[in-house]
Amino acid sequence: xxxxxxxxxxxxxxxxxxxxxxxxxxxxxxxxxxxxxxxxxxxxxxxxxxxxxxxxxxxxxxxxxxxxxxxxxxxxxxxxxxxxxxxxxxxxxxxxxxxxxxxxxxxxxxxxxxxxxxxxxxxxxxxxxxxxxxxxxxxxxxxxxxxxxxxxxxxxxxxxxxxxxxxxxxxxxxxxxxxxxxxxxxxxxxxxxxxxxxxxxxxxxxxxxxxxxxxxxxxxxxxxxxxxxxxxxxxxxxxxxxxxxxxxxxxxxxxxxxxxxx
Amino acid sequence: xxxxxxxxxxxxxxxxxxxxxxxxxxxxxxxxxxxxxxxxxxxxxxxxxxxxxxxxxxxxxxxxxxxxxxxxxxxxxxxxxxxxxxxxxxxxxxxxxxxxxxxxxxxxxxxxxxxxxxxxxxxxxxxxxxxxxxxxxxxxxxxxxxxxxxxxxxxxxxxxxxxxxxxxxxxxxxxxxxxxxxxxxxxxxxxxxxxxxxxxxxxxxxxxxxxxxxxxxxx
Numbered sequence: 008x009x010x011x012x013x014x015x016x017x018x019x020x021x022x023x024x025x026x027x028x029x030x031x032x033x034x035x036x037x038x039x040x041x042x043x044x045x046x047x048x049x050x051x052x053x054x055x056x057x058x059x060x061x062x063x064x065x066x067x068x069x070x071x072x073x074x075x076x077x078x079x080x081x082x083x084x085x086x087x088x089x090x091x092x093x094x095x096x097x098x099x100x101x102x103x104x105x106x107x108x109x110x111x112x113x114x115x116x117x118x119x120x121x122x123x124x125x126x127x128x129x130x131x132x133x134x135x136x137x138x139x140x141x142x143x144x145x146x147x148x149x150x151x152x153x154x155x156x157x158x159x160x161x162x163x164x165x166x167x168x169x170x171x172x173x174x175x176x177x178x179x180x181x182x183x184x185x186x187x188x189x190x191x192x193x194x195x196x197x198x199x200x201x202x203x204x205x206x207x208x209x210x211x212x213x214x215x216x217x218x219x220x221x222x223x224x225x226x227x228x229x230x231x232x233x234x235x236x237x238x239x240x241x242x243x244x245x246x247x248x249x250x251x252x253x254x255x256x257x258x259x260x261x262x263x264x265x266x267x268x269x
Numbered sequence: 270x271x272x273x274x275x276x277x278x279x280x281x282x283x284x285x286x287x288x289x290x291x292x293x294x295x296x297x298x299x300x301x302x303x304x305x306x307x308x309x310x311x312x313x314x315x316x317x318x319x320x321x322x323x324x325x326x327x328x329x330x331x332x333x334x335x336x337x338x339x340x341x342x343x344x345x346x347x348x349x350x351x352x353x354x355x356x357x358x359x360x361x362x363x364x365x366x367x368x369x370x371x372x373x374x375x376x377x378x379x380x381x382x383x384x385x386x387x388x389x390x391x392x393x394x395x396x397x398x399x400x401x402x403x404x405x406x407x408x409x410x411x412x413x414x415x416x417x418x419x420x421x422x423x424x425x426x427x428x429x430x431x432x433x434x435x436x437x438x439x440x441x442x443x444x445x446x447x448x449x450x451x452x453x454x455x456x457x458x459x460x461x462x463x464x465x466x467x468x469x470x471x472x473x474x475x476x477x478x479x480x481x482x483x484x485x486x487x488x
Contacts, residue, residue, distance in 0.1 A: 059388065060388060095391060098388070098391045101389075103389040105382065105385070105386065109383065109385060111386070111401055111405075113404050122400065123392065126392060126400065127391045127393075175390065
């Protein structure tokens with residue numbers, strides 16, 4: 008069996024006295040599509056943010072693609088905190104799409120997608136633009152390349168944000184509640200793009216979502232989180248149709264009562 | 270009958286000194302504002318402390334006292350500056366201290382999500398500032414920078430105290446020689462007003478230019 012592409016080992020994350028993650032361990036296999044579900048404040052978004060190095064960790068280790076994310080080995084082989092250069096190298100492997108898109112408002116759509124490859128990978132502008140147009144084509148927005156983000160709908164912005172993250176060709180993509188800020192009629196266009204990504208690429212994908220129907224169809228594995236722990240995990244059918252834990256059952260009941268389909 | 274043409278000529282000479290002081294002072298102020306403003310956001314404690322000390326010191330003491338220190342006290346330590354150099358330095362550092370707070374405030378008002386997007390896209394700290402944060406922060410700084418430049422223009426009058434013949438200094442000479450207060454002081458009143466109007470218009474135009482196409486972004 009292959010080595011996992013992501014391995015979290017006894018991760019602790021605390022804000023002052025408030026512990027969000029308390030010794031969390033989990034493995035993700037290369038190419039796996041994982042849905043993280045659970046009540047808000049259960050730590051699922053924190054995991055994505057930690058993997059993107061937007062938050063630091065208070066304890067434990069993370070390995071991504073065979074290398075430590077927050078640590079490095081010094082001359083004697085001892086594990087020491089990683090320096091910025093190491094983190095910079097590691098971040099190349101990971102891309103993230105945010106709930107609120109976070110497009111650069113002063114750059115047009117094409118520049119939003121090409122800026123990172125040009126700046127961080129030294130890709131020539133012409134080549135970066137060619138690749139960006141392919142990606143915009145894939146998300147159905149090639150005709151909006153010269154538009155400013157403010158001229159786009161929420162669904163279009165999010166599709167640009169997906170293209171922007173893909174432009175760096177990460178091995179791992181993190182999707183943090185990417186449809187939560189969208190009007191209901193715009194959710195589907197974003198989910199369709201993600202479906203295509205899932206089918207056409209072998210990228211490892213982790214998504215935090217409240218779209219249970221999508222999680223069911225999309226994920227290879229579903230993790231149910233509560234209070235910083237994985238309460239239950241398994242294939243989508245097992246979690247959604249036949250949850251064993253009472254907390255999972257309660258959560259799914261509430262979600263369905265709130266109008267989400269499963 | 271007073272020969273006003275000659276006297277007005279004196280005031281115009283002074284106007285050029287005032288103008289040079291304003292331009293050079295603003296240039297120093299701009300550099301100082303960005304250095305100290307970015308310094309206050311540094312992750313290094315020593316850099317932050319240095320920036321805070323500079324800002325608090327120059328905001329907390331009078332420009333008049335600062336000028337006397339630079340021009341009359343520094344020579345005691347073997348640092349001699351010409352009146353013009355001393356004037357530019359003090360005006361620039363003084364207004365730069367106010368500008369530093371503007372720079373800091375504008376950068377801090379760029380949403381945190383923009384910083385996070387930069388990390389996710391693996392920009393270096395420099396790239397993040399240069400391509401993402403500053404271009405969004407600059408339009409927020411400009412109106413206040415315009416005010417600061419006008420404050421600097423008006424503060425140039427203080428350099429007459431170290432015998433630099435700026436516009437106000439010249440007006441006083443004319444007043445002493447002619448015994449007439451109305452004409453020289455009306456002249457410099459108008460000249461100060463014209464200069465400040467030009468500054469404010471120029472900043473306004475520049476602001477328009479760099480925010481072009483950004484309509485509705487900050488909704």
